[in-house]
Amino acid sequence: MTGEPIDISKSREKDPWVLSGTSISEGSGKALIIAVGSRSQWGVILKTLIVEPSDTPLQERLERLVLLIGNFGIGAAVLTFLASMIRWIADSAKSGKWDGTLVLEFLINAVTIVVVAIPEGLPLAITLGLAFAMRKMMADQNLVRRLEACETMGSATQLNADKTGTLTQNRMTVTACWLGGKVCEQVPPPSVSETFSDTLCQSMAVNSDANLSYKDNGTVEHLGSKTECALLQLVEQMQPPTDDTQTYIKLREKFPVAQLYHFTSARKRMSTAISNGSGTRLHVKGASEIVVKLCTKMMSADGKVSSLTTPMLKEAEAAIEAFARQGLRTLCIAYTDLGKSPSSLGETPPESDLTLLGIMGIKDPIRPETAEAVRLLRGAGVTVRMVTGDNAITAEAIAREAGILEDGDDGLVLEGPDFRKMSDAEKEAIAMRIRVLARSSPSDKLVLCNLQRKLGEVVAVTGDGTNDAPALKDADVGFALGIAGTEIAKEACDIVILDDNIKSMAKAVLWGRNVYQSIRKFLQFQLVVNVVAVSLNLIAAIAGIKELPLAAVPLLWVNMIMDSMGALALATEPPSPELMKRKPFGRTAPLINKHMWRNIIGVSVYQLTVCMVFMFDGKRLLDIPCKYVAASGSVAAHYDCHHQTLELNGFIFNAFVFMQVFSEINSRRIADVNVFANIHNSPIFCGIIALTVGVQVLFIQAVGGTVVGPAIGFVEQNTKEWITAIILGVIILPVGVVTRLLPLKWFPGITDEESNARAMAEGHARVAAAQARVTSEAKDVAISMPSMDRRASMERRGLAGITEKVVGSRLSSRQSRLSDVSDSSAPIRREKSFKVFAHAVIAANRLQQKPGASK
Structure with missing residues (x-):
């Protein structure tokens, strides 16, 4: 249920409760079901995952944009209809002929403008982009469960990652140990007595739930806790098996477990009681800094037991810190002999007066690709922080090795207990400073995630256990580990990392940004189509042109091929590595x-100018004559000048389509001049461009040459008109180059850099507000509390002063980044630093008290 690979023994007398959703590793029995559905523990956790779905950042922006475009289209349609009606009324009154069919035509044109103006291809572009990214991400070990997570990951600014299995390989090995008062760099230790070796191996073998499985090729598979497996491997190294049965199995058979006290996050240790003939021996292992304080004796390497003196205790603590600074997870191994029988032990193990056997330094090497992935994410502006159960010193060492912490960073290393003592304002003030949250619990991860979202960040979180499910669900993007993750964690997440590797998360960021960029490209292309088409027909209606240059059917044709084809072309382009920079x-x-905006305005002005020039003077420029119609029956020979209008409108329609074809190519890049970069890597894009051109040629020549063509507003084109239309389309490319060279200050909107600066300033304001609340709360406590209560309160809330110092550093850091002044001198603070500062705050507060202030 918890996701930890530790078996929990059940018995009818002491612990008869079995939870649905857990796995039974061994044994059999009958159970009475007393809670199902939402009343079961599984259901309680699942209920926390039922939250109201919120819009993604992209969806929020798209809703505003579609509303704006829709209003523009409706306004243009109404104006076009009114202009046509006014002209019709004036002409009809003058001629005395009122043709009501024209009103229907005006209405159809107005409705068509609305249809064209609203980018209904946008949902298709989004869906295609997300589906394409989802399929490609699968090859990068990302199983996307929720499509929206693809684009949200492109906006992610924070990644809260687990250490074990994500940043590290989760292949633990004992690489150093402190035994008998000496540090042993060689493992297994070469010079220990048989008594010491037997006692240590017995403790590591029986006080464990894990197992080793040896494959035919010689490799070892770890079953259960990876940390315990590292200890079992040390047992096999210290006492190699003499037959096919492994040593730790023989020890377990020789010393069966009488009572088991499992590891919990509160106790930070595990104990196992066995019968040793004369009584009971209780083996204990756990967090070194906790277990070592329970020891009063120690066994030296020669097997003799003596008192644990203060100097020797300090040596042990120094070894713990030294191992931790090397990035080693430390475990203290100890035991105590009890006179009573195992059956007399209660629910709480008598873990006192222990005999210290040794301290093990266990290495969980980081993945070879971790440092590079962290570097990529940092370069992409994503802050990576580690959330781990290890102590602060070990976590900091691993964070430095992984590149999460670097010299000169203003980051903070904090332990979960200290984090939980803070007020909401204090947590909010330092949430963005934290780089490593050590000794943390799943609830700490959830609180940290919520704080970051409250500060306006887009947050991604990794998790593997059932208790991580709320944080995975609450984050903007939740990553569950595919190998180590539980089913509830996978159910709660948005993306499953199939290889449990942070490198795959960096790939998710790349694809997410590509989705966002693809949607931007499509919008840039689509808005040019909409602006030019709507504006051209509106101007024609106001100018009194009876037959609009882009009639209803040609407009719908443009809408179909440009929306659908354009969405497919621009949404399926592969990502550029530049997106991660x-x-x-x-x-x-x-x-x-x-x-x-610069590209949209520049290209739209060119296209609209071309269309207007040919709309008003195209018959002369193209030398289009009135069509001669020979005599037939009672109809005399004459010139049909209406055919001249149809041919001109056909040319404008054809030129408009070819300008959109090359505008589509121009939209492949937003800021870069070279729009052909890597086009050979986009076969779908090239194929769609060719298909669009082919369909347009077929439509103009096949349909325009029949009686259907004149009925829908155009006729077939001659060679001169084809060449002219294609040339006008090709000119889009140099126009795009020139447009990109124009100064940005001439155009509306803001750049992404300006947007980031604004977001930074807003974050600065939020942190400043949090700092003000912390200061205010600290003053209120100092004024209102009696002297003894004040001291207790300040000890409880002593981190307020620290927070104030941290916040001050963060404010100056934000200000320096906004003014391009570098300030990276703030040191990394750890648990000891917090305690020093807390006592300093308390002392300063007491010194500043006036006489009688505490009465």
């Missing part, structure tokens, strides 16, 4: 930035 889009960045 830019900052995240964040939660507040505009969907259309200043670069896009």
